[in-house]
Each structure stands twice: as structure tokens, then as C-alpha cells.
Amino acid sequence: MSTAKPRAWPPRTTRARATRPRPPAKQTAQIPDAVVGHYARLLNDSGIMPLIDAELGTRPGPPGLPIAAVLTCLLLSINHTGKATLVEAWRIAAFCLSGAARHRLGLPDINPADVHQVLASSRRFYRAFDRLTTVLDPVRHDRRARLPQHQADALAAAWEHDDPAHSRKRQLLQDIVTALVLTPVRWAKGRGYLRHFRGDVGIDTTAAPVFARPPRARRSTGELIASTEITAGWHHSAGNGPPEYGYSATLTVAARTRPALGSFPQLTLGLVLDTPHKRIGANAITTLKPLATLGFPTGFAVADRAYTDQQPGHFAQPARELGYRLALDYKVDQRGVQGSAHGALLIDGSLACPLMPDRLAQATTGLDDAAIRTPSDELTALISAREPYLLRLKQSPNTDGTVRFQCPAAGTSPSLTCPRYDRLHQRGPNRPTAVDLTDTRQRAAHPAAKPRILPPQPEHKTAELPKICQQHTITVSKDDLGHLDKFRQDLPYLSPSWRGTYSAARAMTEGLNGRLKGHDVDLADPKNRLAHGRVAQTILVALLVAVANDHFLDQWRHTHQPPDEPDTPADIFETPAERLDRSPLTGRSRPPPVP
Template structure:
């Protein structure tokens, strides 16, 4: 099914693709009847599709008996420049709710061989629940950054490492005010989808307390973060940091009060951390307070590493990335099932068995991708494929055209 992707890349149609992908599973119902009880005796009768199962969607619809197709989609965020066709880049068919994270990684691995860039991998909460070694860590090893969502009981303070709090997937100062740290705790999905002005203000107020990225992930999976009070341009001020690192008062500097940037850059305009009084001794403080930076190893968060993401949750940057990619992902699922070769119609796939179903689904997705490419070409009209003009057509001069009838008689038609 990668043939249309290779063809589109070779023709330059994916030049504007920045590597952002959406990953999701969609139901692929089968024609076979599900397991059922015999009316006369109550004995259970197995289905002829023994590897199929019940696919439960995130919505309120009834479950469907069949397989789950994991699809990776070439997605576009709103600030992206240029246009490219929306294609399915990868497919794995499996029993519903089995190997969710591993199947997603399987769809991502061939993309590197195609020379496609890596950007954000945007997924729903089914992938957030996967063990770090099944999805989050392999995805990062492939070069992807993660944009995640959480269930109601997963929002807010999720854990800690080296004294830094893990809050909605981001590491933060341990002295972040509790009102900010618990801003999303217990909020339902409706409040998250349409944040109120109060919640948006709390999310914005969190940002100065978040640890800064000092060094990207190395070959061993470790990543370095910096205390927000460190460096020459801190995002907040901290008396604990000043005491431990012997930072004296800064020299007075003139500030142009008419310049908004200068006003915002001055330390007096930044939040100030309030340590407890009396404060802990130096030897009792967490590592993030004793050092300018900390190194977060691959296993330092344990199973909580599945929650860590690369954009602060519910910030404008997260919204600009997460929502458009999820819309692209749901859109291509709808297009595949609204296509002439309906992926959701089991009558187009009557063969039994997961292998046969995988081949048939792959053929359907390949044909659909080819149609999507054709539609995009007609809509965008790439310059190298403009409609041929009359000068592009080879014409034979009229004097060279032989209009005489053939001299050799052809054979008569066969007898009836």
C-alpha cells in the first residue's frame, strides 16, 4: 500500500509534508457472524472469523465485530505552508484492542526508509494508556515528538522525577502553586474540548514554571532539562535558587516602560517562587533545586513516562498541533468508509481469515490513496502536470497521411 506514497513523494507532491502524522484505529467489520448461543441448547457457537473481536469505538455507537485497522495518516497543522495530499501512510490489521502501541510503531518504521521527515505523532487516549516500551519510547527513538490527550483521572499532577513534578505530561518546578498544578484535575472532556477563559488563564500562568529543554534526547534515550530560574534569562525568580547558587542582586538597568518586550523581560515582571518558611536545608532539597539542570533517563519516570509529551497540555501550541491532526485523522477514516470501495462494508471483503482480510483491506486503502492523489492533482494542478496544450501534441502532416484503403482483403468473419 506504500506504492501511492512512493509515487507521490517521487513526483514532489509531499514536499510540504513536515512529518506530522496522526495515528488511530478504525473498525473493519467482517461478513461472518459473531460468536452466539444456540437457541435450543444455549451452547456457544464460534465464529468462522476466529481471530476477530469486538471493536469498541470512543463514541457512543455499538461495538462492531471484526478487526481493527491501525492507520497512520499524513497530517497538516494550521501554520503549515504549502499543500500536500492527505494519504494513509501505514496500515496494520489486527484483533481489536490487541498490540495497539506495537501496531502503531509498525506503521511508522517504513516511513524512514522512504525518506519522509519526522514531526509530531498525534494520538488519542488509547495510546496514552500503552506501556512506555510499547509506544512512547519507540516513537521517540524513531525521531517523533508526541502530542497526547488524557483521561479524566490522568489529568493534573501525574508523578515526579528528581524532584520535578510531572504535570499533564510536562516537567515543572516543584514549587509551582497548587492552584496552577491542579488546574486540570478532575475536569471532564467537555471542559477540555472548550476551555473556559479561567482555565486558559491558568494554563498560561503555568508556563513560566515549566522546565526548559536543555538538550534533546541522546542515543540512550536521556534528555536534559533546566531549572526555570537558571540561566541569564530565567522565566521566574526563586530565592531558593539565589541562596544555593549565590546569585546576588542584579545591577539596576534602565527599562523603557513604553516597550512591552522590555517590560516583560525584566525580572520584576516575572513570577516569584515562594519556598516554605523555614526552607529545607541544602542536603534535603531535590536534585532539580540543587542543580541547574537534571538528566532524565529513559526509565526515571517508570511507567509514568507514557504521559510525557513535547508540548505543554492545552497551550495554544498544543491546540494548534493536536486538534488539526486529529481532524485530519478522523477525516481520512471517514473518507475511506465513504469511498466507493467502502472500508466499512464487509460485503467487499468476503474472504475469511486475518491474512486474507489484511490483503483485501490493503488493496482497498491503496486504491483509495490513488484516488486521493488523483483528486489532489486535479485540485492543486501541480505546475509540472499542467494540462497539455496543442503544441505538446505530436501532429502528423496531412501530406504524410495515407488515406488509400488497404489493398489486402481481410479474413471473413467466422461462421456462426
């Protein structure tokens, strides 16, 4: 056994002390004018200030601080500190801007040594933000007091019912959110960075917790008092984590599900903040509608099981009307045979021959999520064996949503042979032809290589047969499946094409959710959004996502476009009338840390 003493640690040298991490300084260094101008331009290009000014109208009294200056300082606060708090934004407005930047934003100069001027400046800053939240709130109330639950419920009803005045306020707030989130997206499209985007999107709902406490009963009287966030609720995620009290943020993400010629920045294309588990499908459609105005193509809309559960008129049918194809997942009790239309079976979202073998039709019935995520070789073989029995698309959806499908035994290249089809449509037996056994395509096209339908014995009468067996094709409207139309999707479930589409889009969606809850910008930390009220929370979340989009765009540009490379050509999906934005992306980078 060694008796050597352990070697002592090296002495603390000056160099070692200099390399230790240090806490950040309490005061941010002066922000460069280029950064201030960048975010002032983002706010100006969003076009929300004319909407806000029109809603404010002519108000009595002093004009107060410009709301545009308050929102610009909030953007700067998110960029530099990751916090969308008024105290950080005011600190930047008061102490971290140059005189020229303050003048351009309309902020008066203050003497930092004069306590009264500093206090008056902060109050004017808070009152300016309060003017904005007041004018956009459908029903104004004291957001600092916890009201009795019955009074809070009466106020929260303004966010639910269809009163025209309240609906107009809610729509105006959503227009502001959409404009903020899409401004970096329009910049990216104008510079040609989204020319490889093919319109595939991932849709998900994530928690946006609030700092307010949930409702509780008073200890003294037992009276139930509401939260200061009267429209918040418990957000239950699909995982095993505990629920979070706050709001649900519906996010639509630019995804890539197919091989493309190049990459494009991963951006948030839509945002809606709402009470948890309410209007899930409608909020997703709200995020999809503005994308048509940007000239983007429509591809696959990939969503999880929360959207599969929505009524067809809330999500599936409006998404198809917008031109999107669906890639969906199912719960355990939703897998397998889900229904029928005109005799064709709806099996895991795809219409199939009514005589598909039961072993294939029930291949996924009762399987849990683990068996679906990591399918066995037997399940993979059964899924592949389903393909010849699936109805083939004959005609894409028309304006009223009807789709035409063809029997798999019909046409010049049938995928299976069916004695019932041959008998009803008087198709004689094929004449024997020579087949080159070395040719893969000839072997696969021969009837002997295709599955053969085994009709029941005794066979049904012609009048009793399903419609799909009596005709070559069937027309399926959006009402033929009723509420089961929410299960219909455009790719065979668990097939290689479905896995490539669904897995890629879900990975990108979860990846962007993780980036929104990262170190620079953390949507999951309620301390980064301390202002009370749904209007304030909605605006602050929109500002967070807008800055995050700006960060993602800047990071992608520095990775994929060398500094000396000129801007790329126009987006191939862009109309000639659009004006390209050729201004360089400068000034967004953060200043170096304070020494």
C-alpha cells in the same frame, strides 16, 4: 379563505423521464486498457509478487490463474464498484476486459455463452485467491465451518505466540500490506507532491467489521461455537455507538500541524489489521518504521487517549527513538499532577518546578472532556500562567533516550525568580537598571515582571531539597518516570501550540477515516469484503486502502496541478540516488456511466 384549487403537477414529459436517476447497469462497461494498465503497474511497483512467488515455490499440478491477475482485478473492482469481493473481480475479469488486457494479465479467453466455461473460469479464479490465502496463513483451517470455541481458540493462538514459523508468516503478510499501501505514497513523493510534508502524522484505530456472525451457544446443546473469523472481536469506539464485530485497523495519516509553504495530498502512510484492543501501541510503531525508508522527516506523532494508556515500551519510547515528538490527550483521572522525577513535577505531560502554585498545578484535575474541549477563560488563564514554571529543554534526546532539562530560574534568561535558587547558587540581587517602559521586550525581561517563587517556611535543609533545586539542570532517562513516562509529551497540555498541533492532526485523521468510509470506498461495510479468514480480510483491506490512496492522489493532482503544468521538481527530502517517477497520472479516471 381562498377557494382556489391546488395547481396540478405538470404532465410527465419525455424530457422529465430522461433526467430521472436510474439504477446502475448490472454489467460494468468495458474497462479501458489504460485503467487496467494503471492498476497492473501499481501491483507491479509494490514489489509484492516476488515475495508471494517465493513463498508459493514449486507446487504440483496445473499452475492455475496468475495471482497477479486476481489481485489486479480486485483493484479494478474496488475502483469501479467500491467492493473488494471475488465475485465482482471475477465478473470484471470474465466480461469487462479487452482481449489485449486479458492477454497481458494471463487470463484465458472464454465464451460467455458457454455455461460450463463460465463456471470453470469462476472456480479457477476463486482457487487462485485461495492459494494466496493458504500460503500466508500461519495455521490453515476450514473457514466455512463454525468450529467449537475451544478448537477455534487453539487455532487463533497461532496469531499470538512467538513460534518462528508463525512469526515469519505474520511478518510476510504485514510486508505485503505495507508495500501495497505505500506504493501510491512513493508515487506522490517521486513526483514531488509531498515536498511540503514535514513528517507530522496522526495515528488512530478504526473498526473493520466483518460479515461473519460472532460466537454463540447452540440452542440444542448449549455448546459455544466460534465465529468463522476466529481472531475477530468486538471493537469499542470512543464514541457512544455500539461495538462492531470484526477487526481493528490501525491507520497512520500524513498530517499538517504547522504552517507550510504549500499543500500536499492527504494519504494513508501505514496500515495494520489486528484483533481489536490488542497490540495497539506496537501496531502504531509498525506503521511508523517503514516511513524512514522513504526519507521522510520526523515531526509530531499525534494520537488519542487509547495510545496514552499503552505501556511506555509499547508506544511512547519506541516513537521517540524513531525521532517523533508526541502530542497526547488524557482521560479524566489522568489529568493534573501525574508524578515526579528528580523532584520536578510531571504535570499534564510536562516537567515543572516543584514549587509551582497548587492552583496552577491542579488546574485540570478532575475536569471532564467537555471542559477540556471548550476551555473557559479562567482555565485558559491558568494554563498560560503555568508556562513560566515549566522546565526548559536543555538538550534533545540522545541515542539512549535521555533528555536534559533546565530549571526555569537558571540561565541567562530565566522565566521566574526564585529565592531558593539565588541562595543555593549564590546569585546576588540584580543591580537596578534603567528600563524603557515603551519597550515590550525590556518590560518582560525585568525580574519584577516575572513570577516569583514563594519557598515554604521554614525552608528545608539543602540536603533535603529536590535534585532539580540543587542543580542547574537534570538528566531524565526513560526509566526515571517508570510507567508514568507514557504521559510525557513535548508540548504543554492545552497551550495554544498544543491545540494547534493536536486539533489539526486529529481533524485530518478523522477526515481521512471518513473518506475511507465514504461512497466510493467504504471500509465500514462488511459486504464489501465477504471473503472469510484473517489473511483474506487483511489483503482486501490493504487493497481498499491502496485504491483509496490512489484516488486521493489523483483528486489532489487535478485540484492543485493544472493539466498543462509540468511535473514539479524533485522532493527536497529526496536523496540524489533516487530515481524520480515522471510518468503521467493517466488512465485512473472511471469510464462514463452506461447510457
